[in-house]
Amino acid sequence: MMPESTAVGRLIQCLRKLPGVGPKSAKRMAFHMLERDRDGARQLAQALQQAADCVVHCARCNNFCEDRICGVCQSPRRDHSLLCVVESPADLQSLDEAGVYNGLYFVLMGHLSPLDGIGPEELGIDRLEALLDEGAIKEVILATNLTVEGEATAHYVGELVRARNIRATRIAYGVPVGGELEYIDRNTLTRAFSGRSEV
Amino acid sequence: MRVHGQAAFVLHHRAYGETSVLVELFTREHGRIGAIAKGARRPRARHGNNLIPFQPLIVDWSGKGELVVITEAEAQGQNIALQGKALFCGFYINELMLRLVHRYDPHQSLFDIYGQALYGLLDEHTEAVLRVFEKRLLIELGYGLVLDHEIRGNSPIQPGADYLYIPDAGPVPYENDEDGAVKIKGRSLLALSRETLNDDAVLQESKTLMRAILGRHLGGKPLHSRKLFREVKYNSSTPRH
Ligand SMILES: [Zn+2]
Numbered sequence: 001m002m003p004e005s006t007a008v009g010r011l012i013q014c015l016r017k018l019p020g021v022g023p024k025s026a027k028r029m030a031f032h033m034l035e036r037d038r039d040g041a042r043q044l045a046q047a048l049q050q051a052a053d054c055v056v057h058c059a060r061c062n063n064f065c066e067d068r069i070c071g072v073c074q075s076p077r078r079d080h081s082l083l084c085v086v087e088s089p090a091d092l093q094s095l096d097e098a099g100v101y102n103g104l105y106f107v108l109m110g111h112l113s114p115l116d117g118i119g120p121e122e123l124g125i126d127r128l129e130a131l132l133d134e135g136a137i138k139e140v141i142l143a144t145n146l147t148v149e150g151e152a153t154a155h156y157v158g159e160l161v162r163a164r165n166i167r168a169t170r171i172a173y174g175v176p177v178g179g180e181l182e183y184i185d186r187n188t189l190t191r192a193f194s195g196r197s198e199v
Numbered sequence: 200m201r202v203h204g205q206a207a208f209v210l211h212h213r214a215y216g217e218t219s220v221l222v223e224l225f226t227r228e229h230g231r232i233g234a235i236a237k238g239a240r241r242p243r244a245r246h247g248n249n250l251i252p253f254q255p256l257i258v259d260w261s262g263k264g265e266l267v268v269i270t271e272a273e274a275q276g277q278n279i280a281l282q283g284k285a286l287f288c289g290f291y292i293n294e295l296m297l298r299l300v301h302r303y304d305p306h307q308s309l310f311d312i313y314g315q316a317l318y319g320l321l322d323e324h325t326e327a328v329l330r331v332f333e334k335r336l337l338i339e340l341g342y343g344l345v346l347d348h349e350i351r352g353n354s355p356i357q358p359g360a361d362y363l364y365i366p367d368a369g370p371v372p373y374e375n376d377e378d379g380a381v382k383i384k385g386r387s388l389l390a391l392s393r394e395t396l397n398d399d400a401v402l403q404e405s406k407t408l409m410r411a412i413l414g415r416h417l418g419g420k421p422l423h424s425r426k427l428f429r430e431v432k433y434n435s436s437t438p439r440h
Binding site for chain 2: 019020112114115116117118119120121147148151152155156185186187190191
C-alpha cells in the first residue's frame with residue numbers, strides 16, 4: 001500500500017471515494033493515468049475542479065446546473081403545465097433520453113425514508129410546494145421509484161398536489177418489454193395485473 | 200451457525216456498497232437480527248427483490264454476532280401491498296419495532312402480532328390497528344398495561360366514569376389533572392382492553408393515552424414516521440386517520 005504522504009498514495013485514496021471503486025481498482029486507475037495518460041489526468045483534474053466549483057442546484061427544478069435556472073426550466077419548447085417528480089438526476093436523464101415526456105421536472109434528490117430520519121423537511125419538499133403554489137402547473141406526474149420508500153414519497157407528494165386541486169398521476173407498473181412472464185417476480189406480476197388496460 | 204427456513208420480515212433495509220443490502224430482520228424464532236445480503240442489488244440477484252419491508256419471507260442465514268449473512272430469502276406469498284396512509288402506518292410500526300425491540304431477543308408471539316397488524320392495515324381502520332398493536336407490543340415486552348381495573352383498590356373500570364391514567368402504573372379515579380398523566384373515560388380503557396376500538400371518541404382518547412405511555416419508553420427521541428401523518432393532515436383535506 002502506498003503511504004498517503006506520497007502524491008500517488010493520496011491519489012489512490014481519493015479515487016477510492018468514487019462509488020464502486022475498491023483499493024485494487026483505485027490503484028489500477030492511478031497507475032494507468034500516470035503511466036499512459038498524463039494529459040487525460042490533467043483534464044480529469046480540471047473537469048473535477050470546475051464541476052465542484054460551478055455546479056449548483058437549479059432554483060426551480062433542483063437538478064444540477066450551472067446557472068440559477070437550468071436549460072430545461074427555461075426552455076420555451078417544453079410544456080410548462082406538466083411537472084414530473086423524480087428521485088434523482090439520473091432518473092431525470094433516463095426519462096428525458098427516452099423522449100416520452102416534454103414537460104418540466106422536479107428532482108427530490110432522494111426519497112422519504114422515515115426510519116433513516118429523512119422526512120419531508122430534510123427532503124426540501126417545501127420548495128416543490130412553492131412551485132405548485134405559483135399556479136401554472138396543471139398535472140404532476142409522480143415518477144419516484146417503485147420501492148416502498150418511493151411509494152410513500154409519491155403518496156405524500158400526491159396529497160400535497162391534490163390539496164391544491166392539481167391533477168396527480170403515478171407512472172404505471174408493468175412487465176418489462178421483452179420480459180417473459182415466467183421470469184417475472186410475483187409482486188411485479190400482481191401489480192401488472194391489477195393495472196391492466198383495455199386493448 | 201446455520202439457520203434454515205426461518206419465517207421473517209424486513210423491518211429496515213439500506214444499500215451497502217455497490218451491490219449489497221443491510222437489513223434488519225424480525226424473525227419468528229430468533230427475534231430481531233442484523234443481516235447482510237451480498238449482491239442483492241445486482242439486476243438478476245436471486246433473492247434481492249424479496250428483501251423489502253412488508254414481504255413475508257422464509258430466510259436462511261449463516262454466521263453469528265452483529266451481522267449474519269443471508270444465504271436464501273424466499274417470498275412466502277404475496278407482498279402485503281400497503282398503500283397511502285396504510286403504508287405510512289407500516290413504517291410507523293417498523294420504527295416502533297426498531298426502537299423498542301432489542302436484537303437477539305426471541306418473541307414468537309410478537310411475530311404473529313406484528314404480522315396480524317400488517318395484514319390488518321390492508322382493510323381495517325388503520326388507527327384501531329395501530330392502537331391494538333401498540334398495546335400488544337407493550338404487553339409482549341413486559342411493560343404490562345392495566346386497563347380493566349383501578350390500581351388503587353382494584354375495583355373494575357366503570358364505562359361511564361372518568362379516570363386518570365398514570366403511565367408506568369395504571370388508572371386511578373379522576374380527581375384533578377396531573378403532570379404526565381392522561382385523563383380518560385372508562386369506556387375508552389375498556390375498549391382498548393377488549394380491542395373493540397370502534398368510535399371516534401374512543402380512538403382519539405386511546406391515541407392520547409398510548410402516545411403518553413409510549414413516550415416514556417421512547418425517551419426524548421421522537422418517532423420520525425409520525426411526521427408523515429402530521430404534515431399530510433395539516434396540508435390537505437384527506438379524511439382524518
Ligand atoms: Zn431547472
